[in-house]
Amino acid sequence: MTESQSDEQLLAAMVSGQTEALRCLYRRHVSLVYAIAHSICGQDSDAQAVTSQVFIELWKSPDNYHPQRSSLRTYLTILTRSRARDHLRRSQAGVRIEASLDPQLTPTVASLVDSTDPGQNLAAQEDAQQVRRCLAGLSDESRSALTLAFFHGHTHREIAKKLKLPLGTVKSHIRRGLADLADRLRKDTGSDTREH
Template sequence: MDGRDEVSRLLARIALQDAKAFEALFTMAADRLMAVAMRVTQDAAMAEDVLQEVFTAIWNRSTAAAPGQHRTLAWLCVVTRHRAIDLLRKRKPEEPLQWRSATGEEHSHDVAAEGASPVEQLLVQESDARLSHCIGALEHDPRRALMLAFYEGLTHAEIALRMQRPLGTVKAWTRRSLMRLKDCLEALT
């Protein structure tokens, strides 16, 4: 049996969903079809996409031959070539990131980063460092009361219970600590 009849025989078995026939056809034809796709697309990834489309179409029986046409390896090469050309036509032209205008000026696209800019990140770090410095300058108990209020969200009454201090003392510590923080941060700016 020659290669021409072998491809037809395998395609007929694949039409019956014979996975072993599909594997045999892939082993027999994939390298040749990949070369055809590469010659047309000049891009390995695109050629692989073409090859995948061709073999998917073969498995799904959407590569039916025209009446009287004998399906051979040459026929599969033509199908692959046409798929590669179709893929190239669908592909949108890529715009380069850098280009020269008619006047010779260099231009480039600039894509904004999703996060904060380096300057913004630096300002946040500096701000955090100043705040840490100012909080560190507070006395221990007033600092703890302030931290419980702002980082744990406790009310004055809850802070007083947790620290076992009078409610008025906790309120005074919180108010004075906030005023000291404000003064300290303003002095560092």
């Protein structure tokens, strides 16, 4: 497995059971997943639990992703927002939450998403800062729409009402914002990862 492979190539390898493919996808997308989870949940431990859940779900249910509908980055963004909102609701309802790992996962995958390593936690926090830095460079319209959609969990209709914009305009701002954010992240890290 190499970092130059596309998301689709890595997903195909992951489906065939190659855990190194998941490692590559994790390294490629963890910064955005963690940043969204942290922005919604507000706590490092909760963000780490949600990040683990998202990548475990990708490993266990890769067929939930449909490449003809969106890029993997967009899919993970939407999945993270959903899982973070669920996590936050359970937490606010007083339900005890533990980031438990599925015993059926291989030790390699379990160690990948285990969020107890302080070095990994620090790297994830630095990645989240990188996402916030890149987000700050977006246009005001795209930044506002993305922040409301993915960091605060508002629906497109709610955003349209809040920003007093047509629904189609809000969707366009979000699409352009995600594309711009992904491009800025690639340039900021100097990576050559590709969206498909």
